[in-house]
Amino acid sequence: MKTTPTLMYENALAERYGLGYVAGLDEAGRGALAGPVVAAAVILPPDAETTLRGVNDSKQLTAVTRETLFDRIIATAIAYGVGAATAQEIDAEGILPATRLAMMRALA
Numbered sequence: 001m002k003t004t005p006t007l008m009y010e011n012a013l014a015e016r017y018g019l020g021y022v023a024g025l026d027e028a029g030r031g032a033l034a035g036p037v038v039a040a041a042v043i044l045p046p047d048a049e050t051t052l053r054g055v056n057d058s059k060q061l062t063a064v065t066r067e068t069l070f071d072r073i074i075a076t077a078i079a080y081g082v083g084a085a086t087a088q089e090i091d092a093e094g095i096l097p098a099t100r101l102a103m104m105r106a107l108a
Contacts, residue, residue, distance in 0.1 A: 005056055011046055021078065023107060027099050035087055037095065039102040042073065042080040051076045081106045 010022040021043045029037040044052070055069050074080060083105025085098035093101070 005049075007044065007046065007049055010044075014046075023079075025103055025106065027102060030095055030099055036084045037090060037099050037102050038082065038084045039099065039106040040080065040082045041103070041106040043078040044073075044076060045078055048076050081108065083108065 010024065013019060014022050023041045023043045025039060025041045027037055027039040029035060052069070052072060054065075055073065058066055061069070083102045085093075085102040085105075089101060090098040
């Protein structure tokens with residue numbers, strides 16, 4: 001069953017802890033046999049659900065839709081960042097530490 005994404009949890013966390021911003025964070029590439037792991041972080045305004053109607057899990061969207069929505073997300077975002085860990089870092093540290101490294105770089 002396909003669900004519509006909301007900012008319910010992010011807005012609840014911001015209110016509960018008095019946070020000004022909550023970043024959403026995700027990675028791509030953990031299942032690959034070679035190459036980097038890449039992470040992205042985005043901070044959206046509380047009313048972004050209206051502006052970003054149609055945004056959903058990237059695996060549920062076509063490539064054309066993802067490209068179109070990317071521009072809307074970037075235009076709506078308060079801030080965003082992308083980070084990566086190289087294949088060499090994955091080999092040296094393992095996939096989980098490398099994923100965390102990519103996420104920290106995205107947040108930075």
